[in-house]
Amino acid sequence: MEALFYVVPLLMIGAAVFTLTRVLGRAREVRGAWGSGLTAEARCLRTYTSTSGGGETTVSTTLHHVYEFTTRDGRSVRFEESNGPATVVEGDIVTVYYTPQRPERATAHAPARGKLAAESGCLLAFLGVFITGCVIFMVVVHLSFSAADAFFP
Structure with a gap:
């Protein structure tokens, strides 16, 4: 006990x-x-929401975006990011920031x-x-x- x-x-x-x-x-x-100083133009491929909670707890909704961009060396990268702006919808072009070592860990959040x-x-x-x-x-x-x-x- x-x-x-x-x-x-x-x-x-x-x-x-x-x-x-x-x-x-x-x-x-x-x-x-x-x-890093590296940026690229990315296209928002998909947006979706996920929810958690419910029942006796508060329901929380998270907005997710899936982006795809091409690095300076020509590699195509797709990544997902949560809690992005609700004004970005599928098909929008946004600026993403990334490091050359791990471009799949990019962010579309403005600095x-x-x-x-x-x-x-x-x-x-x-x-x-x-x-x-x-x-x-x-x-x-x-x-x-x-x-x-x-x-x-």
Whole structure:
């Protein structure tokens, strides 16, 4: 029974760290694409939405775009990006930013370094507080079980 009070918070910490590394990794990719100086004209091939939640939770809708462009060396690249502008529809031409090493990690988001830093910083702060809360919970539980063992051997 005691293990449950350690395993569940550790799983939650693991999920938070995984989320943090994914989001910060994507932010680093986007920042690199903006800083590379390489751009191309891309065509929006498809737009679609995905939903999550429902029942007793709030429904969330995410807009996805599928783009295709040709790199400077003539390679055709197709990529998908979420949370793009709702004004871009199938057939539209947009400017994409990419790195020569990984053009499939391109972005059609216009450069906004301050916004990206603010989003990443807020997420980092939130998940840091969440992880700290999990660790404090585990310490308090450990101390509670230690004190109970001392009084009831």
